[in-house]
Amino acid sequence: MSNALLEVEDLRVAFAAGGREIRAVDGVSYTVEPGRTLAIIGESGSGKTVGCRAIMGLLPVGTVISGSARLNGTELIGLSDSQLRKHRGSDMAMVFQDPARSLNPTMQVGKQITEAIRTHRKVGKSEARDQAIELLRLVRIPAPERRFSEYPHQLSGGMRQRVVIAMALACRPKLLIADEATTALDVTTQAQIMELLLELQRDLDMALIFISHDLGLAASYADEVVVMYAGKVVEQAPAKRLFGTGGTVKMRYTRALLDAIPHLERPAHAELPVVTGRPPDPSALPVGCSFAPRCPSAADDCTAKAPALAEHAPGHRWACWHPCENGATA
Amino acid sequence: MAAQLPDMTAATLTAGAQDPLPSLVSAGRLRWQRIARALRLWVPGGILILLLFVCFVWPHIYSIPPGDSGSILAAGEPPFSPGHWLGTDPNGVDIFSMLVYGGQVSFEICLAVTAIGMIVGGVLGMTAGYFGSWVDPVLSRVFDVLIAFPALVLVLAIAEVLGPSEMHLIWALSFLSVPGFARIFRASTLVARQQPYITAARLSGTSNWKIIFKHILPNVLPGVVTFGLLFMGIIVIIEGAVDFLGLGIQIPQPSWGAMIAKGQNVLTAQPEYVLIPSIVLLIFVMSLNLLGDALRERWGVR
Amino acid sequence: MALAQQVQLQRDPGARSDIARRVAGSPALQLVGRRLLTAIPVLLGVTFLTFVVMNLIPGNPAQLILGINATPGAIAKLDATLGLNHPFWDRYWLWLDGLLHGNLGISYSNQQSVNSDIAQFLPTTCWLLLYALVVSLFLGVVVAVLAARRPNGIVDRISLAISMLGLSVAPYALALVLIYVFSVRLGWFPTISNSLGNSPLTAIRALTLPAASIGFPLFAVYTRILRADIVEQMQREDYIVTAKAKGVPPWRVLVVHATRNSLFTLITLVALNLGTLIGAAAIIEPIFSLPGIGAELINAININDLPLVEGIVLVFALVTVAGNLLADLMYTVLDPRIRYGRAAS
Numbered sequence: 012m013s014n015a016l017l018e019v020e021d022l023r024v025a026f027a028a029g030g031r032e033i034r035a036v037d038g039v040s041y042t043v044e045p046g047r048t049l050a051i052i053g054e055s056g057s058g059k060t061v062g063c064r065a066i067m068g069l070l071p072v073g074t075v076i077s078g079s080a081r082l083n084g085t086e087l088i089g090l091s092d093s094q095l096r097k098h099r100g101s102d103m104a105m106v107f108q109d110p111a112r113s114l115n116p117t118m119q120v121g122k123q124i125t126e127a128i129r130t131h132r133k134v135g136k137s138e139a140r141d142q143a144i145e146l147l148r149l150v151r152i153p154a155p156e157r158r159f160s161e162y163p164h165q166l167s168g169g170m171r172q173r174v175v176i177a178m179a180l181a182c183r184p185k186l187l188i189a190d191e192a193t194t195a196l197d198v199t200t201q202a203q204i205m206e207l208l209l210e211l212q213r214d215l216d217m218a219l220i221f222i223s224h225d226l227g228l229a230a231s232y233a234d235e236v237v238v239m240y241a242g243k244v245v246e247q248a249p250a251k252r253l254f255g256t257g258g259t260v261k262m263r264y265t266r267a268l269l270d271a272i273p274h275l276e277r278p279a280h281a282e283l284p285v286v287t288g289r290p291p292d293p294s295a296l297p298v299g300c301s302f303a304p305r306c307p308s309a310a311d312d313c314t315a316k317a318p319a320l321a322e323h324a325p326g327h328r329w330a331c332w333h334p335c336e337n338g339a340t341a
Numbered sequence: 342m343a344a345q346l347p348d349m350t351a352a353t354l355t356a357g358a359q360d361p362l363p364s365l366v367s368a369g370r371l372r373w374q375r376i377a378r379a380l381r382l383w384v385p386g387g388i389l390i391l392l393l394f395v396c397f398v399w400p401h402i403y404s405i406p407p408g409d410s411g412s413i414l415a416a417g418e419p420p421f422s423p424g425h426w427l428g429t430d431p432n433g434v435d436i437f438s439m440l441v442y443g444g445q446v447s448f449e450i451c452l453a454v455t456a457i458g459m460i461v462g463g464v465l466g467m468t469a470g471y472f473g474s475w476v477d478p479v480l481s482r483v484f485d486v487l488i489a490f491p492a493l494v495l496v497l498a499i500a501e502v503l504g505p506s507e508m509h510l511i512w513a514l515s516f517l518s519v520p521g522f523a524r525i526f527r528a529s530t531l532v533a534r535q536q537p538y539i540t541a542a543r544l545s546g547t548s549n550w551k552i553i554f555k556h557i558l559p560n561v562l563p564g565v566v567t568f569g570l571l572f573m574g575i576i577v578i579i580e581g582a583v584d585f586l587g588l589g590i591q592i593p594q595p596s597w598g599a600m601i602a603k604g605q606n607v608l609t610a611q612p613e614y615v616l617i618p619s620i621v622l623l624i625f626v627m628s629l630n631l632l633g634d635a636l637r638e639r640w641g642v643r
Numbered sequence: 644m645a646l647a648q649q650v651q652l653q654r655d656p657g658a659r660s661d662i663a664r665r666v667a668g669s670p671a672l673q674l675v676g677r678r679l680l681t682a683i684p685v686l687l688g689v690t691f692l693t694f695v696v697m698n699l700i701p702g703n704p705a706q707l708i709l710g711i712n713a714t715p716g717a718i719a720k721l722d723a724t725l726g727l728n729h730p731f732w733d734r735y736w737l738w739l740d741g742l743l744h745g746n747l748g749i750s751y752s753n754q755q756s757v758n759s760d761i762a763q764f765l766p767t768t769c770w771l772l773l774y775a776l777v778v779s780l781f782l783g784v785v786v787a788v789l790a791a792r793r794p795n796g797i798v799d800r801i802s803l804a805i806s807m808l809g810l811s812v813a814p815y816a817l818a819l820v821l822i823y824v825f826s827v828r829l830g831w832f833p834t835i836s837n838s839l840g841n842s843p844l845t846a847i848r849a850l851t852l853p854a855a856s857i858g859f860p861l862f863a864v865y866t867r868i869l870r871a872d873i874v875e876q877m878q879r880e881d882y883i884v885t886a887k888a889k890g891v892p893p894w895r896v897l898v899v900h901a902t903r904n905s906l907f908t909l910i911t912l913v914a915l916n917l918g919t920l921i922g923a924a925a926i927i928e929p930i931f932s933l934p935g936i937g938a939e940l941i942n943a944i945n946i947n948d949l950p951l952v953e954g955i956v957l958v959f960a961l962v963t964v965a966g967n968l969l970a971d972l973m974y975t976v977l978d979p980r981i982r983y984g985r986a987a988s
Contacts, residue, residue: 069887102400112881115900127889178889186823486688489960491922498696498956501944578813582926585815586941601816612823619816627811
């Protein structure tokens with residue numbers, strides 16, 4: 012038995028829309044150790060958000076979920092909503108993308124935090140208020156007593172995101188999932204929030220999953236990286252293996268993502284090697300490798316059968332028939 | 342790390358490839374969703390077509406008794422009597438015929454008023470929404486004035502002035518439909534106008550009217566059509582109300598509203614004189630509403 | 644104002660003008676002012692249109708009052724008394740002037756002032772509409788929340804079916820059906836009521852069926868729109884997902900978060916619908932012989948009593964305009980985003 016905090020095994024999520032079946036997540040597995048940081052990288056529509064929402068139980072009624080997700084040994088998939096609610100916000104918490112829309116515009120910011128506290132703990136109003144102000148202080152919001160009674164629109168974007176993080180940390184979760192938590196912020200604020208998250212992680216001994224489309228963030232902040240495409244994991248490795256010097260990126264898709272990042276060292280006006288095409292329609296997934304239509308090195312066996320995700324090198328798994336040769340990374 | 346990998350890895354290493362994973366959502370559920378969607382559109386649509394057919398085509402195929410006169414000898418026949426399958430009213434007039442001819446009037450008025458509203462209201466509304474400047478506030482105030490009067494009251498007043506008749510009723514009801522549609526057209530135009538491709542068209546020198554009719558109109562149309570169907574239902578009810586009060590289509594010309602009003606007198610003993618036209622009216626309006634809803638769902642109008 | 648601000652005011656008179664400036668510059672008040680200004684031309688237009696339409700009715704009012712056998716001399720004399728021989732614009736000005744002083748003119752038929760006539764019949768209508776509004780609103784909110792709890796569930800489907808019925812039924816047809824079932828057959832309520840009686844019980848008995856005829860379509864509209872709004876909030880808004888992610892129980896999410904934000908829409912809807920509400924009275928009251936201004940209006944139209952018709956129509960229109968204005972204002976003022984001014988960022 013491992014001591015992993017979160018073990019996800021063959022997670023699959025599908026729902027019916029307009030008479031067609033949409034396969035958002037198609038067999039995803041990974042593990043998160045306590046106190047470590049996992050980055051899940053993918054384009055929009057890759058299933059990265061849906062997978063985590065499935066674990067939290069935040070998907071709409073009528074979604075079919077199968078597979079396993081164990082938090083500290085407790086199986087989450089298949090639990091009733093009232094049972095899952097005990098874990099939501101207390102053991103595991105989630106922070107979302109747009110802080111302007113994540114907060115109830117007609118409710119005071121402080122009240123939204125005390126709500127998070129009082130949902131899980133039997134605490135009086137004034138004590139909850141004190142705890143909330145402490146949390147606001149923890150996320151570096153100046154003058155927390157004043158901010159407590161303000162409304163979301165009175166705060167700047169960065170401060171709003173801090174409030175959302177404070178709400179998520181209200182019950183000292185062991186796992187925090189940050190779903191594109193910094194995408195809606197400007198670059199400076201982005202860095203500040205990421206630093207804050209990592210500091211909080213260290214102070215509270217929390218595992219962090221952050222979901223993003225930004226490989227750069229993964230390179231800077233993650234311990235382990237999972238790359239998703241069209242609902243499946245296509246590459247998985249410790250960050251150092253993928254991005255460090257002498258590191259290797261095997262799967263063509265990850266390679267393409269890396270190459271598409273603009274670098275200062277490139278010659279001016281050089282064309283950016285952008286990945287052409289669009290992700291496949293989740294209601295009509297191709298038979299072979301999902302990336303084959305867009306892959307520059309696709310061959311016949313790529314479109315015939317889908318490659319399985321396998322550990323071809325210690326700690327490094329990928330799903331590709333013709334992976335990249337060992338080469339320098341970005 | 343190796344110890345933590347799920348068992349699946351061993352199996353897949355040997356398999357080397359991955360078969361497509363089985364479907365999670367039952368095929369039955371998908372099929373039912375598709376069928377239900379189609380039914381929601383075609384059942385009300387079918388009913389409306391049927392009503393149209395009965396009112397306008399059936400009398401030409403099969404002769405029915407007149408709807409405005411009848412012999413006293415046949416007065417008060419119950420439904421399913423020979424020759425009068427819905428019975429006759431206290432004056433001997435055949436009820437089914439009254440429904441048919443009354444339906445003709447209701448359909449005509451409803452379609453005419455909606456058409457006038459869409460065309461005149463459409464032009465005015467799109468003009469106000471597209472050109473803005475002083476045109477918009479002025480036109481909007483005019484519409485506000487008309488909309489300020491409760492619908493029935495406005496129609497009553499105008500019908501009163503012009504005198505009761507089908508044509509005059511159409512004019513009077515148009516005072517409702519033109520501002521109503523103008524508002525919808527205006528609102529949709531305002532939204533459509535913000536789209537980048539409109540700016541692109543203007544920058545490329547396309548004439549304003551061409552933009553309005555080629556670009557804005559197709560985008561505005563789904564919302565207008567679904568609104569139009571619901572609006573038709575309202576028009577039929579208001580027209581019925583005017584007839585009910587005796588201030589609209591005059592007897593002996595049949596109309597559903599007048600039938601209901603006359604039925605009032607014998608409500609205690611023979612409620613069917615009120616019930617039958619009321620139910621027909623209900624079915625008509627409900628079909629319009631249901632069809633509007635189904636189209637709204639299909640076209641993704643909000 | 645916070646205590647700190649009050650203290651500061653006392654110490655620093657300059658702060659007073661600062662607050663005055665802030666109030667004057669407050670976006671909420673500015674919007675309120677602007678809305679009021681746009682209402683004025685509309686009100687004027689309403690008075691003008693009413694007057695124009697009423698005065699186009701064919702037939703000489705004096706003749707109608709005096710009857711067929713009136714002599715031309717008598718007609719001419721009555722004409723002069725009523726001021727009917729003056730040009731159109733003079734008469735309009737006269738009427739408008741009277742309006743601004745609150746005087747709606749003299750009724751042709753009973754020589755009473757229109758004001759007193761309206762005052763006599765208005766209360767009944769007000770009670771009727773209040774009854775219809777309160778019950779339909781209450782039921783509408785309850786049903787909408789229950790339905791939104793599980794979209795496409797049993798409660799939701801039933802409520803959608805019932806509200807579709809309410810949207811499609813003609814109020815006058817409904818009234819007659821209700822009379823047949825509850826009055827004729829079951830005898831629970833009286834068929835016609837010439838007055839509201841002396842006790843609340845008789846009033847309620849008299850008003851229930853008419854209020855139901857008006858209220859059922861209203862209930863249908865409220866339920867539909869509120870339910871759609873709540874469901875949309877629950878499914879599309881991120882703050883709902885955040886609340887769920889916090890582990891907040893579903894009922895609380897529904898009521899405290901989603902419904903609270905949807906109530907804005909509902910209140911606006913109610914205010915906008917005031918006009919329809921009054922219009923419905925015009926057709927329902929005659930059916931039940933209720934002594935309200937709706938019935939009075941129909942009477943007045945039938946006997947061509949111009950000033951009475953003008954007066955009542957004007958009151959109707961004014962209420963509708965006021966309702967629209969109220970809806971606008973409430974929306975602006977209640978939304979905390981506008982109340983507290985621009986964001987700090």
